[in-house]
């Protein structure tokens with residue numbers, strides 16, 4: 001088995017602004033595992049908030065190269081366990097490698113990835129489309145640019161309720177809001193009733209990731225369900241979110257890939273929590289990997305590839321929120 005790196009600079013269609021970040025270019029690393037004629041692809045994007053660069057991902061993976069290339073594995077899970085001691089300080093690198101392994105093994109088994117997991121796609125949830133923070137006028141025009149059944153609205157401004165009111169005047173779509181840690185418990189509790197009236201189905205990460213006391217209060221008093229994102233990073237966080245959030249938004253890059261994400265989803269479900277997977281502005285490589293978890297999810301946010309001007313890959317496509325799998329086996333992603 002051979003480990004190869006494909007770094008890319010992704011040009012975003014719009015400057016992407018959330019409560020703690022703003023950018024026009026997204027750097028990403030596509031990892032390839034090659035075994036004979038089979039090629040598996042995985043991806044993780046660079047992320048300043050988590051201190052992740054393309055260079056430190058490649059360095060981390062170079063440290064695991066011998067383990068990967070000389071090892072013999074019968075499953076992606078086995079490979080994950082084998083390299084985890086070396087990659088645990090860089091979950092993004094582990095994620096890219098893990099997605100590539102799942103893609104490769106499913107291709108070698110002649111199956112689409114979800115089939116190789118024994119899942120059926122009959123009841124897949126629709127994906128939302130995210131509207132980043134901008135002037136109210138620009139947020140409305142971004143929304144009108146792409147008619148969609150569910151929008152996730154990034155908040156954390158001084159005009160959060162005004163933004164949602166204005167967007168609501170222009171669509172009947174379902175709304176979700178994501179404050180990215182920007183609110184206080186008092187704000188979250190005060191905003192929730194009007195947001196609910198405006199057709200918002202849940203609030204994602206209203207408070208700072210470590211504000212446990214605040215989240216207890218919001219969980220008890222909020223008119224809307226709350227979903228953890230920045231508070232749910234690693235597998236061990238699922239349990240900690242129980243009793244503070246109604247559900248968890250799992251990011252493959254933060255937890256280390258599909259392998260731990262599947263375990264986190266199973267744990268969240270066993271605790272009676274809603275399950276969601278989110279994305280990090282990945283290309284069709286990372287987004288196609290997420291698609292295979294859909295049968296296990298209540299909600300999904302996998303619009304990353306739609307936000308990019310120069311997607312270097314093909315894979316899943318979208319039809320008004322519905323995810324269409326490519327004809328290829330594995331995740332279905334192929335570098336162009």
Ligand SMILES: [Mg+2]
Pocket residue numbers: 178180204205229230249278
């Ligand atoms: Mg979020």
